[in-house]
Amino acid sequence: MADLRPAILGGTPLATSPIRLVRPVLPEFATLAADVEQTLISGMVTKGQHLAAFEQAVATHLGVAHAIAVSSCTTGLALVYRALGLNGPVIVPSFTFMATVSALIWAGATPRFVEIDPTTTNIDLDAVRAALTPEVQAIVAVHNFGNPAAIAELEAIATDAGIPLIFDAAHGFGAQYDGRPVGGFGTAECFSLSPTKLLIAGEGGIVATNNDELAHKIRTGREYGNDGKYGSDWAGLNARMAEYNAIMGRYSLEQLEQAARQRSQYAALYWAALFATPGIDFQKVRPNDRCSYKDYSITIEASEFGISRDLLSKALAAEGIDSRAYYDPPVHRHAAYAQFAPAEGSLPKTDWLAQSSLSLPIHSEMEFSTIETVCAAIKRIQLFGEELAARL
Template sequence: MAVTMGGQDGASAASGAALPAVLGGTPAFPEGLPLTRVQVPDRAELDRRFDAILTSGQLTNGDTVRELEDAAAEFLDVPHVVAVASCTSGLMLALQAFGVAGRRVVMPSFTFSATAHAAHWAGALPGFADVDHATLTLDPGSASREIDASEGSPPTVAALMATHVYGTPCHVEELDKVATEWGVPLLYDAAHAFGSRRAGAPVGGFGTAEVFSLSPTKVLAAAEGGLVATRDAALAETIRLGRGYGNPGDYDCVFPGLNARMSELHAALALVSLRTLPERVAHRGALAAAFAARIEGLPGVRLPALADGDTSTWKDLTLIVDPAEFGCGVPVLAAALKAEGIDSRRYFHPAVHVQKAYAPLHGAWRLPVTEEMADRVLTVPLWSHMDETTILRVADAVVRIQAHAARL
């Protein structure tokens, strides 16, 4: 589904829109509409699994974790999946296995901070590259230029990282060419993307490895946890060893690992959730399409582009707002939505390269698209069990606000 804006529906609706709540109109959601709501899977099966785990006394690194790894590998069509405590720990272990310490990892700055944090904790330096204007995912050309610019003097580039932002698949074919050209491993922060597909193929089998998050806001949730998917047997074994301190079993640690094991209880929750994942991804896609249709033709607002043949989890429903055309900027829009009772977040603002944690490095990169998009994005509520009426009420609130933006 290529999500684009054009036509007359939103514009026509705007011309006769009622007052938004911030100007005295009736709030769309007087009871409040949170950004996310967790959908707990089949309670009966969960109770059965939890009871069996608690009765066994095996609370971590047991049969349920292995069952999840096998089920995820089958779903993703990859030979190896390693369950870990979080996506961040999975990224850290993969980067450690790549030997990035003291070297540079090229990555987007338009991403959640954990992408860069993982490289830092693995002993690497970030090399930030720009993103594509349409998809907000890593621009392969910018990534290649950043690698090239880092080759002239140490530290050299040790790896390339990319993020499937909001579940939108990256330009995986072009990024693979960049990684091959420069002879570096390609790691995907796939935190948002368990259930996404690139040209019909599951996200999970691209690059050297892909790492997913199972935290509560994700479409596949385990309360907390992560999954590392790879076709590289040696890498999978290294990560499996690393999640248990690097201890092969005799306490003579092979390398400094982490306590990054997933508990049996978290694995059980993920397993039950996995059974209905395709239905949830399809429903979220339908809601995103309904939202896009409702605001079609509305000036100055669009959703990230999704290529024909691709599937996104739509982990986040994020608007890209052009203040000049929309009539107001993101902070004003967010305040107006709050008056409607609608929660929102600026995912991702500020961009990583200008955050306090990385501010000492600021000035080394010119990322015009990243900085523009970071100022223009606003995420609105979308949940797996939201109904179409609710998402359309959110869209209608955006239409009303735009119609009266000059007064805000």
């Protein structure tokens, strides 16, 4: 009987070895050795041929005029915000990673937080419309967990208002909107290449845009704003990407489509195993879109599931299974951004999602049995939910 019980109640953990939330798929050194050696011999460790080749390959993949590699998605966002001259209110969701908003502050703008649609986890269109005033200078939307935002509708709103639309596409590589890779929409899209993503460069980011003037500013901006004559067109940053990161990124780009398809398979397996479990719901993806599933996130309705999201996460940890609560607390509840927070209780959907969302293990090379183990653990934890709630 003990083995039927969750590990947190004395049963045997289901995971025979720890199941990590993420595990980056990285190349063997031999794959990169020749390019790394050439870089060392040439002495061009930045601004060399590998960076140029990587940028061109990404631009081709995304179908954009410009793909500019930078040191991180955060610096890419900050440069875009600054290059657009944003220094007033900008509409932005609070259910996002803090960098979406911290880059706004660094650029001199102020966030105007709005609600999300808890079914998609992305910015709510009616909330955007309601927040538009003559003072608003831009809209920032997020492809949360790799789920494409309502791009066409947001573009129409931004066009009608005559303001830029920027996408935080940190989770976006591998995602598709109406069959097209995200990246060529709005004024600019900013991607992350950190180890939790599908396309990995170690560290780094991409600013994708079809705007020639903006692209020029980002390219000079990542070089301190240097105009090439040791002057400054504008106050930029050191946001260069090293050659080694570009080499890794080129390899990872070759594996991207396979990674995206694999993750879609894993997401389907999770859904099939858990859809009938009371109190669990799933991120809604439009039929013509593809989510990258940078994270596989479910929501837990405690009144139906039997225990809270946090207790489920604790019970999964006892089973040897990692999970994570993104983004709790939401950004408007961070101390650094409290001065920009709206009135208490005005973002109830954001607050609910932050308290209910749980990301389960997913990476680009998983055994199906790993997903089966995670789902079996969730089901047996739910089965003993009443006892768990009473005891813990």
